Amino acid sequence: MLFIAILKSSVYVQLIKALAIKYHRAIFFIFLKNLIMPLLLPLCALKSLLPRNTTITHKIYMGYVKDSFKAKADEQAKEIKALIEQYGNKKLDEVTVAQAYQGMRGIPGLITETSLLDANEGIRFRGFSIPELREKLPKAEGGSEPLPEGLFYLMLVGDVPTQEHAEHISATWARRSHVPNYVFDVIEALPVSAHPMTQFCAAIIALQTESKFAKAYSDGISKKEYWNYAYEDTMTLIARLPRVAAYIYRRKYKAGEHIQPDGMMDWSANFAHMMGYDNESFKELMRLYLTIHADHEGGNVSAHATHLVGSTLSDPYLSFAAGMTGLAGPLHGLANQEVIRWIDEMYKELNSENPSKEQIADYIKKTLLEGKVVPGYGHAVLRKTDPRFTAQMEFAKTHCPDDSMVQTVWHIYEVAPAILESTGKIKNPWPNVDAHSGALLKHFGLVEEDFYTVLFGVSRSLGVLASLCWDRALGFPIERPKSMTTEWIKKFVKEPEKVA
Ligand code: AMX
Numbered sequence: 001m002l003f004i005a006i007l008k009s010s011v012y013v014q015l016i017k018a019l020a021i022k023y024h025r026a027i028f029f030i031f032l033k034n035l036i037m038p039l040l041l042p043l044c045a046l047k048s049l050l051p052r053n054t055t056i057t058h059k060i061y062m063g064y065v066k067d068s069f070k071a072k073a074d075e076q077a078k079e080i081k082a083l084i085e086q087y088g089n090k091k092l093d094e095v096t097v098a099q100a101y102q103g104m105r106g107i108p109g110l111i112t113e114t115s116l117l118d119a120n121e122g123i124r125f126r127g128f129s130i131p132e133l134r135e136k137l138p139k140a141e142g143g144s145e146p147l148p149e150g151l152f153y154l155m156l157v158g159d160v161p162t163q164e165h166a167e168h169i170s171a172t173w174a175r176r177s178h179v180p181n182y183v184f185d186v187i188e189a190l191p192v193s194a195h196p197m198t199q200f201c202a203a204i205i206a207l208q209t210e211s212k213f214a215k216a217y218s219d220g221i222s223k224k225e226y227w228n229y230a231y232e233d234t235m236t237l238i239a240r241l242p243r244v245a246a247y248i249y250r251r252k253y254k255a256g257e258h259i260q261p262d263g264m265m266d267w268s269a270n271f272a273h274m275m276g277y278d279n280e281s282f283k284e285l286m287r288l289y290l291t292i293h294a295d296h297e298g299g300n301v302s303a304h305a306t307h308l309v310g311s312t313l314s315d316p317y318l319s320f321a322a323g324m325t326g327l328a329g330p331l332h333g334l335a336n337q338e339v340i341r342w343i344d345e346m347y348k349e350l351n352s353e354n355p356s357k358e359q360i361a362d363y364i365k366k367t368l369l370e371g372k373v374v375p376g377y378g379h380a381v382l383r384k385t386d387p388r389f390t391a392q393m394e395f396a397k398t399h400c401p402d403d404s405m406v407q408t409v410w411h412i413y414e415v416a417p418a419i420l421e422s423t424g425k426i427k428n429p430w431p432n433v434d435a436h437s438g439a440l441l442k443h444f445g446l447v448e449e450d451f452y453t454v455l456f457g458v459s460r461s462l463g464v465l466a467s468l469c470w471d472r473a474l475g476f477p478i479e480r481p482k483s484m485t486t487e488w489i490k491k492f493v494k495e496p497e498k499v500a
Contacts, residue, residue: 065165066231068157073227073473076113080474097489105380109481110307112298113470114155114463122387123296126154130292130387137291138166140266142280145287145395148462149173149267151294152238155466167266174263174270176239183207184247196248196451197328201321203244207237208317217313226313227473233316234465241458242267246274253448271458275446281399282444288395289437292388293456295463299381301326302333302457306464307471311479316468323464324457330375333434333453333460338375340438340449342367343408353404360408361415368423376435377416379428385413388433392440405439 092108099107115125125133137146137154138161149169153161161169186206187199208214213229221229243261250258259274268286272278298307306323310316327333346363347353355363367374379386393413396406413431420429438452484492491499 065153065157065169066228068159069231069469070227070473072158073470076470077474097493100484100489103380110298110304111474111476112303112307112467113158114467115295115297117297117381119381119383122382122384125151125295126158128154128160130391133291134288134391136160138163140269140283140287143284143287145284146291147266147268147287148290148294148459151291152462152466155295155463156469170266172235173239173267174261174265176236177243177261177263177270179207179240179243179247180210182209183244187244187248187251192252195328196252196454197324197334197457199248199252200245200454200457201324201328203248204237204241204317204321204324207240207244208315208321210236211315211317212236213315214317217315223475226475227469230310230316230472231469234469237316237320238267238461238465241461242271242274245454245458246271248454249275249448249451253451277444277446279444282446285395285399285440285444288391289440289455290459290462292391293433293437293459295460295467297381298467300332301329302460303464303467306468308479310468310471311476313478316465319468320461320465323460327457327460328453331373333456335375335432336434336437336452336456337449339434340442340452342375343405343412343439353408355408355411357411357415360411361419364412364416364419368419374416374420376412377420377429377431378426379430379432382430382432383428385430386432386435389413389431389436392433392436396436396440396443400440400443403439403443405442409436409439 137150147166150161150166183206212232216229269283272283272286302323305326309322310319417429420426
């Protein structure tokens, strides 16, 4: 015991950390943790000879990912404590009556560490924009789009991952991806006609029976251990979502002919494979798609719902299910399906799959006159073209520039903003992420638009669950903002001292 205590003393830790940074972080860190250097070094030398799914190497890296996350979170917790002590009474903003009635727009009242949205620049994940992610994150062999596994590491740990980090997260998710049969039974109990998001949410709730967080809480654990079980549930849930989603897809649209997972593929490629798409360009699209839909800071409905429900110490499965029922709304994640329906209706009405810009402009005006929204346009926070739209446009320029629906999406982009702006009330006339995604999926044969929100949901798990791990590691309390009645507001505006 004394020997272990000495080895873990701070001088030794610093020495090992320095060596870890210089040579091989994961291996030295685990050495420090487990004191098994004599065993590990020969293993490390053999690492390149081992198959990707070798359990020992996974445990090494995954232990390292978990430890790195916890070390970062502990550091952050100290900083937050000092911030509250020193600046706890400093005002962030003032809240107006209009904000209280109009969806709490712009009220700063949430902490989300994984990403931050700028109204003009778009989303940044741990400080990195989407073009930077496409450049810096690890790629699949022969691929040029980022691996979502790498983005998950970045959001969770806060550092740009190495290729090995991303690959080992990939392999760990493959190892944890087995879905118990009763989950498929739950899906099968629903009519095939049920919307894929309904089937997806039901399956997530069924998966909850395996929650380690719920079990540990019920057995009685210290608050200090919440993060650990939240992390374990997060890794297992993310690992299983593609299998569940692909099952729903094949059940609903491919006569229930299911395709077994391939544990040697990365998370996105395996998802594409299980849905029945083995085309390399489609796998690249999935990597990009699952990366760019992952997170959009904390106030959007799916992120906020996951965070809110998680604040009650509902486990990650129940919390994520809440996020997904929110994503299923047409003003949020369902908009990607609505865009394709809107374009299809326009094609039908104009009897053409190649409408002119003038025809598109007339159709947009007609939609507005009918009191409907133009799906894929507008945003509660963004005030410029969504960089997630631009990333998909760039992908389409490389992979399918001549596709007729892609061309229509680009033509809509040319005419819609001016028309929407001319209404004088729409705050953001520019396209959001959903304006482009459906046309790309259609190009590769994934034509069933009802399913698109499930793809969004699989991706969104990365951001909202990484955030949930942070919520538990930072010990965030139950969320409980103040609500008011209109009666109270009326009194407040006349005689604030009487109600405040
Ligand atoms: N078409 C027509 N009208 C629109 C519009 C659009 N694309 N975007 C906003 N408006 C209208 C609003 O309905 C509102 O009208 P009202 O005053 O009569 O109620 C008015 O313009 C002001 O709205 P806003 O402040 O600009 O937007 P918001 O913050 O209230 O709503 C959003 C944001 C995204 C819900 C809205 O722009 C919208 O409905 N867009 C279409 C649906 C869509 O694409 N959703 C996906 C968003 C991204 C995502 O979460 N996946």
